[in-house]
Amino acid sequence: MAELTTLEEHRCFDGVQGFYEHASEAAGLPMRFGVYLPPQAREGPQPVLLCLAGLTCNEQTFAIKAGAQQHAARHGLVLVTPDTSPRNTGIAEADADWDFGTGAGFYLDATREPYAQHWRMESWLMEELPALLQRHFPLRTDRIGVLGHSMGGHGALTLALRHPGRFRTVSAFAPIAAPTEVPWGQKALRGYLGEDRAAWAAHDAVKLIEGGAKAPPLLVDQGEEDPFLATQLRPERLEQACAAAGQPLELRRHAGYDHGYFFIQSFIADHVEHHARGLAA
Amino acid sequence: MAELTTLEEHRCFDGVQGFYEHASEAAGLPMRFGVYLPPQAREGPQPVLLCLAGLTCNEQTFAIKAGAQQHAARHGLVLVTPDTSPRNTGIAEADADWDFGTGAGFYLDATREPYAQHWRMESWLMEELPALLQRHFPLRTDRIGVLGHSMGGHGALTLALRHPGRFRTVSAFAPIAAPTEVPWGQKALRGYLGEDRAAWAAHDAVKLIEGGAKAPPLLVDQGEEDPFLATQLRPERLEQACAAAGQPLELRRHAGYDHGYFFIQSFIADHVEHHARGLAA
Numbered sequence: 001m002a003e004l005t006t007l008e009e010h011r012c013f014d015g016v017q018g019f020y021e022h023a024s025e026a027a028g029l030p031m032r033f034g035v036y037l038p039p040q041a042r043e044g045p046q047p048v049l050l051c052l053a054g055l056t057c058n059e060q061t062f063a064i065k066a067g068a069q070q071h072a073a074r075h076g077l078v079l080v081t082p083d084t085s086p087r088n089t090g091i092a093e094a095d096a097d098w099d100f101g102t103g104a105g106f107y108l109d110a111t112r113e114p115y116a117q118h119w120r121m122e123s124w125l126m127e128e129l130p131a132l133l134q135r136h137f138p139l140r141t142d143r144i145g146v147l148g149h150s151m152g153g154h155g156a157l158t159l160a161l162r163h164p165g166r167f168r169t170v171s172a173f174a175p176i177a178a179p180t181e182v183p184w185g186q187k188a189l190r191g192y193l194g195e196d197r198a199a200w201a202a203h204d205a206v207k208l209i210e211g212g213a214k215a216p217p218l219l220v221d222q223g224e225e226d227p228f229l230a231t232q233l234r235p236e237r238l239e240q241a242c243a244a245a246g247q248p249l250e251l252r253r254h255a256g257y258d259h260g261y262f263f264i265q266s267f268i269a270d271h272v273e274h275h276a277r278g279l280a281a
Numbered sequence: 282m283a284e285l286t287t288l289e290e291h292r293c294f295d296g297v298q299g300f301y302e303h304a305s306e307a308a309g310l311p312m313r314f315g316v317y318l319p320p321q322a323r324e325g326p327q328p329v330l331l332c333l334a335g336l337t338c339n340e341q342t343f344a345i346k347a348g349a350q351q352h353a354a355r356h357g358l359v360l361v362t363p364d365t366s367p368r369n370t371g372i373a374e375a376d377a378d379w380d381f382g383t384g385a386g387f388y389l390d391a392t393r394e395p396y397a398q399h400w401r402m403e404s405w406l407m408e409e410l411p412a413l414l415q416r417h418f419p420l421r422t423d424r425i426g427v428l429g430h431s432m433g434g435h436g437a438l439t440l441a442l443r444h445p446g447r448f449r450t451v452s453a454f455a456p457i458a459a460p461t462e463v464p465w466g467q468k469a470l471r472g473y474l475g476e477d478r479a480a481w482a483a484h485d486a487v488k489l490i491e492g493g494a495k496a497p498p499l500l501v502d503q504g505e506e507d508p509f510l511a512t513q514l515r516p517e518r519l520e521q522a523c524a525a526a527g528q529p530l531e532l533r534r535h536a537g538y539d540h541g542y543f544f545i546q547s548f549i550a551d552h553v554e555h556h557a558r559g560l561a562a
Contacts, residue, residue: 010538010541010543010544011504011506011535011537011538011539011543011544011547012543012546012547013546013547014547064542065346067351069543069546070348070547225292254292256292257291257292258291258292260291261345262291262292262293262298262350263291263292263293265293265348265351266292266293266294266295266351
């Protein structure tokens with residue numbers, strides 16, 4: 001069987017937006033992801049922007065709704081959009097809630113049963129997927145940036161902080177900045193990691209920064225009319241932690257904008273440019 | 282009860298993307314539509330681009346997938362995205378097929394039962410909706426352009442040809458140009474209008490142009506890898522009819538592109554600019 005299955009490919013801004021599946025060793029199941037190859041990829045390998053989506057999303061959501069391809073085509077960036085969890089795991093309770101389990105992998109490796117076997121998003125994204133991408137697409141895995149939205153913003157921040165040097169550029173839209181302190185994060189961390197609060201802290205951007213972890217300068221956009229701002233996202237905690245630790249952060253608050261992709265598409269040009277500049281340097 | 286119900290509103294490119302519902306007299310049922318108000322609408326009424334979607338789409342599809350708001354915001358155009366049919370009509374057979382009935386109104390008034398009562402898309406779009414919009418939004422119904430995709434491309438062309446002077450600008454992506462000659466169109470025209478072929482011809486862009494109907498200069502984009510190109514769309518028939526009748530047409534064929542929104546978003550900037558220029562003149 002081929003290592004990679006092509007599900008769809010569409011010409012888009014003179015490049016190709018594809019969706020693919022492979023038998024993931026990390027997850028022990030088929031995993032899906034999207035790849036946008038800009039026109040420059042026909043000339044040779046290009047830098048990569050890993051785009052991590054939020055709760056309930058899949059590998060198509062960001063590719064369909066964010067409007068990022070036009071900017072990736074201009075700058076010559078490959079966009080990679082992974083699914084947000086394993087699917088069809090046979091674990092009935094994993095499908096019960098929209099904010100935990102299926103579609104809610106939180107970009108970590110679960111240690112608690114019944115999730116430990118399949119919910120290994122961090123291993124998949126940091127080890128298996130880059131190697132697979134390198135074998136099949138014209139891209140440079142030595143020049144990767146990471147961007148994420150909401151749960152994916154948490155993913156972008158924590159993966160960058162947990163793996164120094166792996167991402168040259170980092171940005172987020174409305175990230176879950178302090179998951180150990182909010183309901184979405186507590187539910188996920190308890191569900192995937194059990195009751196050990198020290199294990200939780202290792203997947204909390206604020207706690208990681210407070211503990212001395214470093215990341216490239218962070219660009220974070222947050223809508224002021226985001227209904228989850230105070231209860232789930234808490235960007236002020238990120239601001240405090242970065243200020244105290246000397247971690248560069250540009251936090252932009254946007255009046256009137258909410259949590260969804262109409263917000264993301266309004267500012268995606270700035271993010272892609274931020275990554276393109278950093279990845280070209 | 283209020284004449285208009287706001288379902289959602291989201292800040293987007295400094296404007297507002299909203300979705301609304303009203304009790305339609307034409308359809309005898311609640312009908313939904315989207316409105317994007319660009320930032321310029323805060324200063325006063327702006328020209329309008331009516332955007333008609335294709336089979337299976339609803340009032341959100343074009344608003345979510347086409348990436349048009351950024352360009353509408355730049356040019357000061359209001360975008361209106363109507364649903365593609367009445368919904369919840371109680372007619373079981375209307376939900377049986379994806380290419381007829383629900384989600385497939387074909388932008389005409391049905392005369393055949395059981396569709397004649399509710400499937401009155403042309404009356405809704407040409408009479409009731411503009412008046413409603415004029416009462417509730419800062420827009421200029423004397424400056425309207427129309428754009429459509431696939432079934433919506435058929436809608437844009439036929440509504441412009443059937444209502445001279447109502448639309449100042451017209452464009453389409455992959456329109457069903459000759460519905461009387463292809464399976465999608467024949468199924469819809471038979472289903473909504475019965476067996477009278479003369480009635481069909483009145484809703485066929487090619488036949489209308491051959492019969493002497495005129496429209497503003499047409500901009501049409503077509504992907505050459507569109508799987509429906511030969512069987513359902515037939516842009517060459519539009520090209521022939523326009524050439525014979527002296528109807529201005531710019532038909533652009535794009536190598537590698539298919540039928541979907543990854544194609545549309547790649548060229549939407551040109552379309553919005555085409556309408557903005559014509560509507561400002």
